[in-house]
Amino acid sequence: MVSLEVRNGFVIDPMNGVFEVKDVFVKDGRIVESLDKPEMVVDAKGKVVVAGGIDVHAHVAGGKINMGRKMRPEEMRYPRFKSDNLRSGVGRVLLTSPAIGYEYARMGYTTVVEPAMPALYSIHTHEELDSIPIVDKMALPLFGNWHFVFKFVKNDEIEKLSNFIAWVLAKTKGFGVKVVNPCGVEAWMFHGNVYSLNDTDPLFGVSPKEVITGLISAIERLKLPHSLHIHCNLLGIPGNYEVTLETIKLTRRFENSERQVMHVTHVQFNSYAGESWKDMSSGAEFVAKEVNRNNVTVDMGQVILGHATTMTADSPFQYELFKIFKTKWSNLDVELETGSGIVPVYYSPKVRVHSLMWAIGLEIGLLVDVDKVVISTDYPNGGPFYSYPYIATLLMSEKFREEEMKRIANVERYSILPSLSEERTLEDVVKMTRVNPARILGLNDRGHLGENAKADLVIYDLPPEPNPRDYESILKALSNPSLVLKDGKIVVKEGRVVKHTWGETIWVKRDYDEELIGDELEDFFNYYTVQRDNYGVPHVRREVVLC
């Protein structure tokens, strides 16, 4: 099918200021102003029409999630899709690649960012991304503990650092710059960690503060579409909100009128007050205030009570988790670049810390300006991505939150969530799942339904201003879109995947001068176990290069 008209739907398109009944026209995979004779007409009367959802942070591909699958067959024993005409797909929270694509499409999401790609494993990450159907994908290489970065930062060589970033993005087909516990992962190679922004890594003697500001300078110099994407130091540790505040304040030196200069990811895990697990409480209020004051955006990192698998490049933290839970633990130290760890968890409503984490995520979602926050679970760390409709409904309905809190231990004693009466509207949710992610990532062809936008379009069986007290129907409608279009093709009907398509892999290209960093490359490649010639990703299934 080449052309299509969505007739009489209520279009919510905040980026273009549209909040009215309007027809939408699709031709050759794009939104067009009008059509003479559409080949197909979809009646959306009484329903809302929005753009496809965008996930800014979900670990959907690469060595970590795959190791998670390998070590947790108990996670995989949940059939979701039978082979029939499409692919089979299994999994509880960890899903197989086909199931990831299908489940995203089924909830009306059409773009996803894999936020942690060790450059050495970039071929693997892209092979897995190439096996995820339907959605468009991006991957962020990890820079925060890379010896090259340490060296350039130590010598204050921002020009070389910019060249290096551009070289890496081209080699790994990466989209932006991710930092995980800067300097801490390198310290873990020496059995340590860093505990403040001024601690230094044991090898090069640089601090997280220097790494973060150095990388932001280089990113702004390169004018990358996406800002620094940071997983802060001391993640998951009571009292860490202070480091988060300091990290956010580092952005004050920088200006950018088009987008944020820092995206603090899964900020829930970095908003803990208190001094130990016993007296841990919420620091979300302070973090939200600091975010609202600075040119910074966040995603929630909401915890979904139930099973999850923590997997981050923050290997010292993962080892701490292993010592607490005493369950399985996988670790992967990546030569010169980064590390990672995996530990299964069960977030129990009876455990105070877990229920508090649940509440802190929602506080972030309610207290941060609606233009600065994105819904996420840091899949699969906080829980499944297919719970986004549940999170959206919690944000939209105070009554639903009250109902949920009845089954969750002592939230009121440590969190201000029970006193928050804010309710996000459906339009707010569209901002938090479409508009903000597109702006944060610097993608102007999606997140809205203006002319020439990608025809990634979702129809929900909801009124434009649903009654928050009727949260059950909101949740049901958001979980089961009536129709999902990806690039103008119908991929989901009434909550069922009907077509297998392949999305694009988007990466960012910037000019670089390999000569300028030639000495460093030559030097460090003596210590790699792969040849420089063989480093990087030769091709991906369908690529789109942003120049």
Place this chain on the structure above:
Amino acid sequence: MKVSCPFCGNVCDDINFDGEVEREKLCPLGESKLTREKKRIPYPMVEGERVSYDEAIERAVEILLNAKRPLLYGWASTVNEAIRLGVILAEKVGGVYDTTSSVCHGPSILATIEEGLPGGTLGQAKNRADVVVFWGCNPAEAHPRHPTRYSVMVKGFLVEGRRLRKTVVVDIRKTATALLSSKFYMIKPNSDFAILTALRSIINGNDSAVPNEVGGLSKSQLREFAELLLSAKYGVIFFGMGATHTRGQDRNVEALIKLVQTLNRHTRYILQPMRGHFNVTGADAVACWEAGYGYAIDFSRGYPRFNPTEFSAVQLLRRRDCDAMLVVGSDPVAHFPFDVVRHMAKIPVIQIDPHYNLTTKVANVVIPSAISGIEAEGTVYRMDGVPVRLKKFRESEFWSDYEILKAMLERVVERKGGDVVW
């Protein structure tokens, strides 16, 4: 140009090629594969008769579609692109996917399921390790360039060569690797679990619980060993079939993992299985993301199920629970128990392989393929999971594994209906 060597789990990617392969950097194994011709399967065959690729593939597809439960086995010696199609083919014909891991590092995977795997890349051994332990493995003969590229003599940025690195070999006989090492512990066969447990007890401060002699090592030797392990700033333990295929099997590996967990309370340690074939790691990894499990996967219900004791190749054949078999890049007839091979002789067998081997003798359909890494390109995973590209540097009239499997999959989906999903 640099090419990568498609032989063992090292996947050395620094082989010079300039019209022909330079021998300088090749080990004996690599030299035999890259520079010498083994006897090739000359053309596709059905029941020993020469046929075209088209006819052979047609017959193979018929066999797979007519079978109630075909077994698709092997995969360690081909590239990820082909393996991926193999997993999808197994799904579409409702068969069983199994890899050579089930008779090799299967116990390591079972132990990983119990405990996880505290690992790292080979470059960590090269750059940081000041203590390297080889437990029940013999890289000097099985992975010949391992010591010089990654683990013993190699110069890293923190540990500059052999003098600064203590190497320990634990084995039941004095192997070639033991001759390279600074310390050798000869242990009694089948005593790995007991020794590992004793070491953990000593490290945990429960010295008194350890008897005077364990598995051929005296208590003072064990104490000395524990001290040596703890003296590392960064240690690496490599293990092989000596741990996975002696008494205890996966429990031995579990004990190794627990030892590494314990050591990480004091200093840094990682553990790394010495995987054999050049892409046995990829055969597990691809299946994990496509179907959720690494090996022994049954698709007969239309979705993947995992059960190593039920769906692994040897068990399935022994129970006569499969009625056709596709073998890709492997030689089960040479390696499986005799009663199992006898069942293979009774069912239709399809073989895809560049070379003659014992499986060719029982195969009803034989499809010759290009040699991955010489005549066909693709991605493979080194033993530590680091992806390496294999290059094509010689033309060949043979189809690649990928092309053969793609043709098979296209025909299967054409007959059964459905979207193109690969």
